[in-house]
Amino acid sequence: MTRPTLTQSSGPAHTRILGLGGVRGELVVTNDELVGPIDSSDEWIRQRTGIITRRRAGADTDVLDLAEGAARAALDDAGLSGADIDAVILSTVTYFHQTPSGAAILADRIGATPAAAYDISAACAGYCYGIGQADALVRAGAAHNVLVIGAEKMSEFVDPTDRSISFLLGDGAGAVVIGPSDIPGIGPTIWGSDGSQAHSIRQTHSWLDMRDSGAGWPTLRQEGPSVYKWAVWKMAPIAQQAMEAAGVGPDDIDVFIPHQANMRIIDQMIKQLKLPDTVVVARDIADTGNTSAASIPLATERLLREGQVSSGALALQIGFGAGLVYAAQVVVLP
Amino acid sequence: MAYTEQEILAGLVEIVSEETGLPADSVLPEKSFTDDLDIDSLSMMTIVTLAEEKFDVRIPDDEVKNLATVGDAVSFIVGAQG
Numbered sequence: 001m002t003r004p005t006l007t008q009s010s011g012p013a014h015t016r017i018l019g020l021g022g023v024r025g026e027l028v029v030t031n032d033e034l035v036g037p038i039d040s041s042d043e044w045i046r047q048r049t050g051i052i053t054r055r056r057a058g059a060d061t062d063v064l065d066l067a068e069g070a071a072r073a074a075l076d077d078a079g080l081s082g083a084d085i086d087a088v089i090l091s092t093v094t095y096f097h098q099t100p101s102g103a104a105i106l107a108d109r110i111g112a113t114p115a116a117a118y119d120i121s122a123a124c125a126g127y128c129y130g131i132g133q134a135d136a137l138v139r140a141g142a143a144h145n146v147l148v149i150g151a152e153k154m155s156e157f158v159d160p161t162d163r164s165i166s167f168l169l170g171d172g173a174g175a176v177v178i179g180p181s182d183i184p185g186i187g188p189t190i191w192g193s194d195g196s197q198a199h200s201i202r203q204t205h206s207w208l209d210m211r212d213s214g215a216g217w218p219t220l221r222q223e224g225p226s227v228y229k230w231a232v233w234k235m236a237p238i239a240q241q242a243m244e245a246a247g248v249g250p251d252d253i254d255v256f257i258p259h260q261a262n263m264r265i266i267d268q269m270i271k272q273l274k275l276p277d278t279v280v281v282a283r284d285i286a287d288t289g290n291t292s293a294a295s296i297p298l299a300t301e302r303l304l305r306e307g308q309v310s311s312g313a314l315a316l317q318i319g320f321g322a323g324l325v326y327a328a329q330v331v332v333l334p
Numbered sequence: 335m336a337y338t339e340q341e342i343l344a345g346l347v348e349i350v351s352e353e354t355g356l357p358a359d360s361v362l363p364e365k366s367f368t369d370d371l372d373i374d375s376l377s378m379m380t381i382v383t384l385a386e387e388k389f390d391v392r393i394p395d396d397e398v399k400n401l402a403t404v405g406d407a408v409s410f411i412v413g414a415q416g
């Protein structure tokens with residue numbers, strides 16, 4: 001008796017972003033509202049980070065509400081409904097349940113059941129990780145249309161007396177639908193991690209410590225100057241590799257959309273990458289703050305909405321953050 | 335080949351003056367990066383990285399806060415050369 005040969009799936013040759021949407025927290029929080037407990041000032045925060053305000057969500061809005069708003073906007077933009085989606089990838093570090101996943105609940109809320117659904121933990125690189133996975137799933141024939149959402153309510157994860165990171169962070173969600181395309185719309189993802197630097201951006205203590213030693217609610221901390229150095233000088237070469245892998249150069253790029261961590265990281269990256277002045281640069285950090293996994297799709301949403309770039313533009317995007325982890329790719333904007 | 339102390343000072347002055355826009359003759363060994371030259375920790379990281387590249391040395395992040403003056407940085411780089 002001969003064993004049968006298994007069938008393996010394969011998918012379309014090309015993928016692209018079919019639609020994009022974003023939602024920002026409804027509250028506009030100024031620097032002056034935060035400086036008291038950290039003995040800082042509006043001027044100091046602007047000078048070090050470029051942040052003027054950050055957007056935060058109110059008590060009645062949770063991370064899945066933000067994710068749902070962004071997901072619905074992305075579906076609308078793509079001209080699709082939940083029923084057209086067969087995989088949902090939610091990237092977040094601020095969904096405070098170990099299980100079940102936020103993605104499964106979100107999939108059901110938007111009418112995508114029985115889509116495959118799972119969460120990923122890649123912090124500020126989460127959106128680009130998600131795009132890389134969605135692209136691979138579609139081209140492998142494992143899914144037809146994939147919804148990728150970066151959603152964060154970072155305000156739940158900060159200590160207002162912490163000077164290292166609390167004042168940078170905001171709340172929001174951005175989402176895209178990735179599906180088949182006649183032409184290549186997503187370049188190769190250059191991604192990776194360096195767990196030897198896990199301490200650089202970290203949670204103060206674990207949920208078990210909270211239970212066992214009465215330590216309070218855990219929050220985020222970072223080693224700011226070290227992260228700055230890594231973000232610029234280690235990440236610019238990754239962005240460079242993403243361009244090379246996609247077969248494009250700095251002169252071909254229409255728009256640069258780095259993770260919105262700090263304006264000075266953005267400015268220094270542009271220098272390192274030698275991007276020409278004609279490249280539009282995402283600077284949503286100034287008004288929205290650092291929304292972790294949501295920052296790149298939110299910055300993209302704004303550039304498209306304000307007409308600073310148009311559909312079809314070639315965008316270089318790079319996410320980097322706690323892990324440390326990073327991912328970059330060149331994409332065609334929807 | 336190792337750089338001399340003179341070469342390191344000259345190279346560092348060039349980097350600092352490029353990053354800050356200060357005239358090179360105001361960047362003296364006894365000047366404090368923060369108090370005299372008004373360099374914040376992020377600009378300092380830029381200077382450190384450019385110095386690492388130029389002199390082919392490693393300046394650990396933890397070490398940077400000990401480099402109070404231009405002269406401190408020169409001494410560190412002299413010692414760190416292979």
Ligand SMILES: CC(C)(COP(=O)(O)OP(=O)(O)OC[C@H]1O[C@@H](n2cnc3c(N)ncnc32)[C@H](O)[C@@H]1OP(=O)(O)O)[C@@H](O)C(=O)NCCC(=O)NCCS
Pocket residue numbers: 038039040041044048049124163164165167222223224225227228261262265290320321322374375376
């Ligand atoms: C977080 C960050 C703003 C801190 O700024 P910094 O200048 O590097 O701060 P340092 O910790 O080196 O402290 C420098 C001085 O400012 C003071 N300081 C630190 N945080 C402060 C704050 N929030 N407000 C006012 N003063 C502050 C310190 O006390 C120190 O003063 P001193 O020299 O008199 O002791 C900055 O490092 C940063 O944004 N890094 C990038 C990290 C990032 O974007 N991470 C997200 C990646 S996903």
